[in-house]
Amino acid sequence: MDFLLLCLLCSCVLYVFFLIIFPRSSRFNFRKLGLPPGNLGLPFVGESLQLISAYKSENPEPFIDDRVNRYGTLFTTHLFGEPTVFSADPEANRFVLQNEGKLFECSYPSSISNLLGRHSLLLMKGGLHKRMHSLTMSFTNSTIIKDILLVDIDRLVRLNLDSWTDQVFLQDEAKKITFELTVKQLMSFDPGEWTEKLRKEYLLLIDGFFSVPLSFFFTTYGKAIRARRNVAEALRVMVRERRKDSNKKKDMLAALLGDGEGGFSEEEIVDFLLALLVAGYDTTSTIMTLAVKFLVETPLALAQLKEEHEEIRAKKSSVALEWSDYKSMPFTQCVINETLRVANIIGGVFRRTTADVNLKGYTIPKGWKVFASFRAVHLDQLHYKEARTFNPWRWQQSNSGSLGGSTGTGNVYTPFGGGPRLCPGYELARVEISVFLHHLVTGFTWVPPEEDKLVFFPTTRTQKRYPIKVQRLHRLV
Numbered sequence: 001m002d003f004l005l006l007c008l009l010c011s012c013v014l015y016v017f018f019l020i021i022f023p024r025s026s027r028f029n030f031r032k033l034g035l036p037p038g039n040l041g042l043p044f045v046g047e048s049l050q051l052i053s054a055y056k057s058e059n060p061e062p063f064i065d066d067r068v069n070r071y072g073t074l075f076t077t078h079l080f081g082e083p084t085v086f087s088a089d090p091e092a093n094r095f096v097l098q099n100e101g102k103l104f105e106c107s108y109p110s111s112i113s114n115l116l117g118r119h120s121l122l123l124m125k126g127g128l129h130k131r132m133h134s135l136t137m138s139f140t141n142s143t144i145i146k147d148i149l150l151v152d153i154d155r156l157v158r159l160n161l162d163s164w165t166d167q168v169f170l171q172d173e174a175k176k177i178t179f180e181l182t183v184k185q186l187m188s189f190d191p192g193e194w195t196e197k198l199r200k201e202y203l204l205l206i207d208g209f210f211s212v213p214l215s216f217f218f219t220t221y222g223k224a225i226r227a228r229r230n231v232a233e234a235l236r237v238m239v240r241e242r243r244k245d246s247n248k249k250k251d252m253l254a255a256l257l258g259d260g261e262g263g264f265s266e267e268e269i270v271d272f273l274l275a276l277l278v279a280g281y282d283t284t285s286t287i288m289t290l291a292v293k294f295l296v297e298t299p300l301a302l303a304q305l306k307e308e309h310e311e312i313r314a315k316k317s318s319v320a321l322e323w324s325d326y327k328s329m330p331f332t333q334c335v336i337n338e339t340l341r342v343a344n345i346i347g348g349v350f351r352r353t354t355a356d357v358n359l360k361g362y363t364i365p366k367g368w369k370v371f372a373s374f375r376a377v378h379l380d381q382l383h384y385k386e387a388r389t390f391n392p393w394r395w396q397q398s399n400s401g402s403l404g405g406s407t408g409t410g411n412v413y414t415p416f417g418g419g420p421r422l423c424p425g426y427e428l429a430r431v432e433i434s435v436f437l438h439h440l441v442t443g444f445t446w447v448p449p450e451e452d453k454l455v456f457f458p459t460t461r462t463q464k465r466y467p468i469k470v471q472r473l474h475r476l477v
Contacts, residue, residue: 033363036075036085038086040083046083048078056456073376074359083368084368093372103357107369116271121275130420132272139255149185149431157432160180162475177432179285205224208220231274257269284429305331305441308329312329334396344375346374348373377414443476446469449468
């Protein structure tokens with residue numbers, strides 16, 4: 001907080017200096033340049049401090065609402081060191097997503113690139129990205145989940161939940177589950193000493209994504225860089241061992257290794273695996289946690305969810321779930337849809353223009369940043385009735401728009417992005433969350449924390465990691 005106040009004070013001094021030195025007529029003219037209207041804020045820091053301050057609160061919406069009311073759904077601002085066109089418009093967002101690799105390219109700070117590696121799926125471009133994305137989709141489609149992955153998903157979820165004691169931090173436990181599931185799916189490793197050691201390194205690695213990028217050994221970023229080296233080395237050793245292993249497995253790593261000329265280089269494989277472990281670790285686990293939080297705060301929804309899963313369990317002689325059970329969870333899918341919409345784990349994406357781009361009557365210069373905000377669209381009252389209320393029943397009537405459902409086109413619901421960079425694991429995430437919710441509501445009762453607020457910066461999470469007191473109803477293994 002002291003650092004932010006210091007930045008704000010320095011910026012105010014610089015802003016006054018800026019006003020004195022430069023006459024009003026020479027300042028930024030949005031209309032003359034063909035840009036959306038807006039405000040670049042303070043020199044150097046722009047409106048970054050206002051954005052960070054808003055997203056550290058439980059209600060960041062006024063940051064967007066105020067600017068949309070003043071300028072419209074496309075406005076110009078200055079975020080994280082660069083002038084940026086901010087889009088709260090579903091049609092503009094779709095245009096940005098669909099023109100990936102043509103008019104726009106992904107753009108992230110070098111600090112994130114250093115931690116993920118240039119061959120991560122998030123950062124790679126062109127033909128290599130298309131090939132890797134297609135490969136990932138082929139290992140996360142519904143057929144593969146049904147025939148291969150579901151057994152392990154169900155087993156590992158039950159194994160983790162069965163180890164719970166009287167009180168657990170749900171956010172931490174969910175992350176442990178999703179990490180172990182991702183390691184199993186990518187590399188066929190069951191939980192053990194190797195996976196737990198790797199997970200502890202990942203805790204340090206992920207902390208570095210949203211820290212000041214100073215590489216001193218005592219800084220958060222410096223510790224993250226060292227953790228990244230340790231993770232990469234562990235994966236590198238494992239990749240070399242698998243190359244020599246005559247017992248071929250049918251997992252993602254086997255496809256990456258390939259046969260003959262079909263495989264990828266060691267560096268590409270390590271970066272790719274490292275980044276997928278990051279993705280699988282954080283996003284799905286957050287949805288698991290927030291689904292429980294929202295359900296607790298909406299007792300009728302929790303009661304209906306429990307009823308759906310008790311009916312499934314009553315028809316079975318085993319606690320293990322099958323594909324037909326997963327397909328018998330319509331209200332669970334409504335809960336997941338609504339959690340994704342309200343929580344907005346991926347609030348939006350940054351892209352950089354590769355040419356001058358005409359968008360909704362404006363011209364965005366080559367090299368400018370564009371932020372396509374999914375959150376702004378998901379929580380817009382024009383697209384969803386009572387948009388900022390958790391209402392899973394809206395998805396039962398989403399076609400007609402009644403009961404608070406969506407009143408617009410498919411462009412207004414994009415929790416997994418879209419275009420060539422559509423999240424390849426979206427179906428897998430749904431299955432993992434569904435299995436988790438089933439075993440939680442049929443295997444336990446729990447008492448939630450008296451209060452645990454949501455914050456949205458640097459990532460969406462609960463402040464206190466959502467501690468719950470649990471009581472087991474039956475054994476899960």
